[in-house]
Amino acid sequence: MPFIQGLSGTDSKSQVHGVGSSKGSVWVEQRKLAHIGLNKVGMGKTDAMEEMIGEEAQTLCDRFAEKAKFGPVQIKGKLPVAINNVIWRMITGRTTKQDDPFMNEMTERMDSHFKFMSPSSIVSTLMQYFHRITKVAVKFGFVRGYQDFIVLLNNVRNEVKDFRAVQDGNFVERYRDEIAKASPESSFYGKDGENHLVGQAMDFFIAGTETTTTFLEWTLKYLINYPEIQEKLAKEIETVFGSRPSNIGQKDQLHYTQAFILESYRHNPMGILSIPRMTMNDVTLNGTFIPKHTQIFPYFKSMNRDPKAFEDPDQFRPERFLDKNGNFVTNDRVILFGKGRRKCVGEVLAKAEIFLFLTYFIHSFKIAPVAGEDYSDASNPGLVFTSSPFKVELIPR
Numbered sequence: 001m002p003f004i005q006g007l008s009g010t011d012s013k014s015q016v017h018g019v020g021s022s023k024g025s026v027w028v029e030q031r032k033l034a035h036i037g038l039n040k041v042g043m044g045k046t047d048a049m050e051e052m053i054g055e056e057a058q059t060l061c062d063r064f065a066e067k068a069k070f071g072p073v074q075i076k077g078k079l080p081v082a083i084n085n086v087i088w089r090m091i092t093g094r095t096t097k098q099d100d101p102f103m104n105e106m107t108e109r110m111d112s113h114f115k116f117m118s119p120s121s122i123v124s125t126l127m128q129y130f131h132r133i134t135k136v137a138v139k140f141g142f143v144r145g146y147q148d149f150i151v152l153l154n155n156v157r158n159e160v161k162d163f164r165a166v167q168d169g170n171f172v173e174r175y176r177d178e179i180a181k182a183s184p185e186s187s188f189y190g191k192d193g194e195n196h197l198v199g200q201a202m203d204f205f206i207a208g209t210e211t212t213t214t215f216l217e218w219t220l221k222y223l224i225n226y227p228e229i230q231e232k233l234a235k236e237i238e239t240v241f242g243s244r245p246s247n248i249g250q251k252d253q254l255h256y257t258q259a260f261i262l263e264s265y266r267h268n269p270m271g272i273l274s275i276p277r278m279t280m281n282d283v284t285l286n287g288t289f290i291p292k293h294t295q296i297f298p299y300f301k302s303m304n305r306d307p308k309a310f311e312d313p314d315q316f317r318p319e320r321f322l323d324k325n326g327n328f329v330t331n332d333r334v335i336l337f338g339k340g341r342r343k344c345v346g347e348v349l350a351k352a353e354i355f356l357f358l359t360y361f362i363h364s365f366k367i368a369p370v371a372g373e374d375y376s377d378a379s380n381p382g383l384v385f386t387s388s389p390f391k392v393e394l395i396p397r
């Protein structure tokens with residue numbers, strides 16, 4: 001599908017590579033490897049993943065604490081580099097600093113590319129129907145978001161080519177093992193395999209950064225808009241962790257925090273739409289006929305705010321996920337990472353990042369509003385619905 005082909009693993013000739021854009025048997029092979037590879041380099045080992053995320057979360061808190069000495073802190077733009085560093089490390093084995101100019105440039109270009117790929121972007125919409133004209137516009141550099149994508153792709157290609165083996169292994173290394181033993185009919189074979197490797201790395205960076213960052217930004221807005229909820233969270237985190245940094249192993253003891261996170265998945269304005277997909281055959285769904293090759297946008301908001309599933313669905317109320325004894329009760333009706341065989345392959349990583357970054361923040365700071373800043377839920381449409389930039393006051397706890 002042209003729209004989604006442009007999202008990540010697609011090269012300048014619109015050939016699809018990676019997992020997010022593939023289909024059929026190629027997708028099956030690439031998805032399996034994405035899963036195994038990510039598990040091997042961290043997602044399947046809680047301690048290793050926790051260490052990587054914890055280091056970034058602590059560094060970010062230290063940087064925020066420094067900035068907070070001079071007044072309100074701008075949140076926008078600080079989180080993505082920290083989040084990107086985690087994925088970068090899992091893929092290439094390299095550790096980058098949060099002020100690293102290369103990673104900052106990569107992050108800005110990703111942001112620009114994500115905006116370009118939004119269903120509300122006129123160019124990406126036109127690309128679906130007028131391929132030739134838009135390709136000329138792209139070729140002559142009129143479409144910045146696409147140019148950014150090409151630069152990103154080349155940078156990732158160079159990094160992947162130039163990778164180093166590290167003690168704990170990395171995704172590139174794991175993938176190269178698969179290329180080495182591939183037979184000619186496999187999508188891992190030869191140049192195709194190399195292209196899919198770059199496509200997967202692009203998938204992870206692009207699918208994993210904007211989503212997690214945007215989610216955390218909206219979550220900070222909830223903390224500001226509901227100070228009493230923030231205080232309950234701070235109390236629970238302090239009771240369970242004391243002076244130690246938070247850890248995933250004790251997550252089950254944090255009933256209110258888990259309820260808050262699930263309510264943020266359900267309520268937040270970011271996850272309105274999922275990635276578009278296409279019907280492979282004619283189908284009839286609940287009496288509605290959908291012809292073959294129709295582009296489908298799953299509308300998460302209609303499920304997450306369904307009054308039949310959630311009482312007062314527009315209200316933000318973490319308590320809806322607590323039983324009468326205050327214990328967390330999960331609810332499968334909340335959807336943020338998709339459902340079925342194509343559901344998000346980075347879900348475990350994303351959930352760990354959300355839990356750790358959030359608990360590190362709340363443990364470190366009281367997050368307070370700054371007069372004149374916008375903390376409303378007005379969102380900018382896109383593949384994920386982002387919030388506008390906002391400053392906060394960070395008071396060390």
Ligand code: HEM
Pocket residue numbers: 019020021031087203204205207208209211212215271274275277336337338339341342343344345346347349350
């Ligand atoms: C809060 C963070 C995240 C959210 C809300 C999110 C959400 C989603 C959604 C809704 C889908 C589409 C599912 C479908 O089509 O049914 C998806 C797919 C995907 N996500 Fe995530 N994601 C997040 C983080 C991540 C991270 C950290 C990674 C990478 C490590 C990642 C990698 C991917 C990939 C590769 C796909 C395509 C899977 C496929 O086509 O088989 N995502 N994600």
